[in-house]
Amino acid sequence: DAKTTQPTSMDCAEGRAANLPCNHSTISGNEYVYWYRQIHSQGPQYIIHGLKNNETNEMASLIITEDRKSSTLILPHATLRDTAVYYCIRFNTNAGKSTFGDGTTLTVKP
């Protein structure tokens, strides 16, 4: 199965780091790990992606384990506007298909 495994929901206090885990134990060598988030009634929004190395951009950091079987998305200082469903996706760049799971609903609380 190409789906990833994520916790159904998580809470985070405003201003604290949010760490969202993802399991992709069957990932193959040509598959990237992408993270998107979806705020209610909107289309998914790209956050970050990586293959082997850890990545950081203005939105988040992505930590990928050495065996590539899991990864963690880190939002360093969560705000109320970060409340959304976060999807971890395996994306095969040799094919069109990407498989979303059901994501993690992150709720940032004041």
Place this chain on the structure above:
Amino acid sequence: GAGVSQSPRYKVAKRGQDVALRCDPISGHVSLFWYQQALGQGPEFLTYFQNEAQLDKSGLPSDRFFAERPEGSVSTLKIQRTQQEDSAVYLCASSLARLTIQETQYFGPGTRLLVL
């Protein structure tokens, strides 16, 4: 600049009716994707175009679903003889280049289809 747009944003159809959903990708984007998102679930891949060529339609749930992108820009997803189980949000996404180059997908707001 303009993002991916979809129309209509909402569509109510009677069971058995045909519907057509439109996607305007970002100008110049080569790749275009359609997804179906049921309530409370993640998006499910339907089909993928590279320019006008439909390279993967493995996610289309039945032969009632048909997608086209005749000039390599605007795409239409058509559902014939709609059924209640077709009720979902239909998302369109585009990306700049071919998939051999890692590319971010930019999503539209979706069309919410309700079949009564």
